[in-house]
Amino acid sequence: MGNLEGLKAAAQRAVDRRRVWLASVVDAALDSPETGFREFRTARLVGEKLAELGVRAQNGIAITGMKGYLDGGSPGPTVAIIGEMDSIRVPGHPKADPETGAAHACGHNAQLGMMLGAAAALSEPDVLSALSGRVALMAAPAEEFIDVEYRWGLRQEGKLGLLSGKQEFIRLGAFDDVDMAMMVHTSASPGDSRFSGGGTNNGHLVKYVRFLGRAAHAGGSPHRGVSALQAAMVALNAVNTQRETFRQDDAVRLHGIITSGGDSANSVPADVRYEGRVRGATLDAIEDAARKMDRCLRAGALALGGQVEIVSIPGYLPIRHDAGLLGVFRDNAVKLMGASGFAEHPTDRVRGGSTDMGDVSQILPAIHPYTGGAVGMGHGADYAVRDYEQAVIRPAKVMAMAVIDLLANGAARGMETLARSRPPLTKAQYLELQQSRLNEETYEGR
Ligand SMILES: [Zn+2]
Ligand SMILES: [Zn+2]
Structure with missing residues (x-):
């Protein structure tokens, strides 16, 4: 049983050692933006980087998605750390692909750095052996719900069931062995200048x-x-x-x-x-x-x-942040950055945008906090991840530290978090609900 503070310090040092490596991944993804269910180059990049960490990931989940594991020293719950791979289309963005208009105007490229940074930290032998449980590393496709005609076509061909990455991960069973899930999204809003969380997102x-x-x-x-x-x-x-x-x-x-x-x-x-x-x-x-x-x-x-x-x-379904999990994240953000490092939004604050992490949060304890480090307008031509320390390095550290809190000491805090969480839907209920929202109508105005 490791000393928590010692393990967290080792995790942070491991992220620090990978600074250049992580920035190169974030930049490579930025230079190669791809829209949802077409992230083939990005998936190859992430697969190579996971392999460099000794993680063999399963690929091709929901067309381009990936999942690998870090196995702790003894059995326990599985915590997923998710990074999104897709971009949107903003043809005027300076980093837009000239042919497709795809551009990382939502900062998902930074999420890949965060996920790999946390993976690097948790794969440190001393850290990993002290964990009871597993870490599932997920590279999720198609969070931005765009190109609907293309996706509907994939559905007609039987290649997709639900039309976003995490929705499809759920349907295909990629979350069946996951007990808790977390990711961090970059933000350029002044209210999210460091870490922030809570409130909800629109469905x-x-x-x-x-x-x-x-x-x-x-x-x-x-x-x-x-x-x-x-x-x-x-x-x-x-x-x-x-x-x-x-x-x-x-x-x-x-x-x-x-x-x-x-x-x-x-x-x-x-x-x-x-x-x-x-x-x-x-x-x-x-x-x-x-x-x-x-x-x-x-x-x-x-x-x-x-x-x-x-x-x-x-x-997407509106998101619900698990209070216990958010507490673990917040504690570590504050540990890293001081009391002003985490801003908690009131529960009735609704972000206008939507995320398929909302769907995940309806069936298992999940969080989707934000971090600063970006500038410009989200989904705009001037959105850029500027401060890699805040946008990549610190989120990687905080997620790794949160996993250590959850899974070290025999996963006591993880088990406690699970015991307290009350996700409103089972997977079967979720799939039934989503099926009931699907409808095709032809109206004759003649
Ligand atoms: Zn977005
Ligand atoms: Zn996004």
Whole structure:
């Protein structure tokens, strides 16, 4: 049984020794951004780095995902440390891939450094042998819920069930042997300047929508066509009329993009596609807003006499941070940085964005704290991870130290944390819930 402080000091020294190595991984991922379920280069990079730590990871989980283990000296609970691999698309970002527009404008590249840094710390022989249990190292694909048509296509081909990385990890059983899970996300918000946690994130429902009309010569015989683009415009204006109907506390957001606005200007657009999002703080709020959005989408088709196909795809569930686990994380953040090192958000604070860590948090104790170290606008063209100490090194140390608290001393604190946690759903209930949110509708406005 190791001395906790001695083990934590050894863990921190191990992260410090890997500073250059970790920065090179973070930079390599930054230079090679890939969107969800296409992170093949990133997965290869992470796989190589895990191998350098002596971890043989299983790859190809949910197409590009990976999972490996560090086995402690004796049996006990399994704690997952997760890093996300995907980027979003922000074509104006200086590090954007010129062909795809993919850019790490959410800092997931830093998460890979954090996860590998924690892995390096915990794989120190003296540390690892003092742990009772295992650490599951996960590289998760596709957290950003984008490219919905592509993902829906993968689902139709049977390559995906649920359409985000951690959702699919759950479905495929990658979390079946995991008792607790943690990750840290970078932030550029002033309120997250060091570490922060608590509150919740919005959940969401995803819409893949096709407005269908009739093609005709746009100059010669527009009267014989049905414009799917006009239908979409009526629908989106109708969506805007709903905004004043939402309760402030529900943090509802309706938004989306037209992914295809027609095929040629000379032809009345007959196929217009929209990828939409319905976000809210609770499932009831999301359901209410989604019903309203569907009404508006139908209204567009009705007004023009066209058709609309609405696919509702199960998005993310609101996150719940496990109090015990967050406490362990907070204690170590404070140990590393002093009392101002961790800001706890009130439980009723809702972040407008969403994460599939929310789904994980509904079935097992999980946390998704934030760390500073980034600058610019999240998902914007100027987002950058600037301070590697705060964005990579310290989160790696704090996660490693938290795992030591949970799994050293016979995993007493880990067992206590587990005994106190009350995740609301079993995996089976989660899958049933998500299945019930899936719906396909064709509405005839003719
Ligand atoms: Zn993001
Ligand atoms: Zn993110």
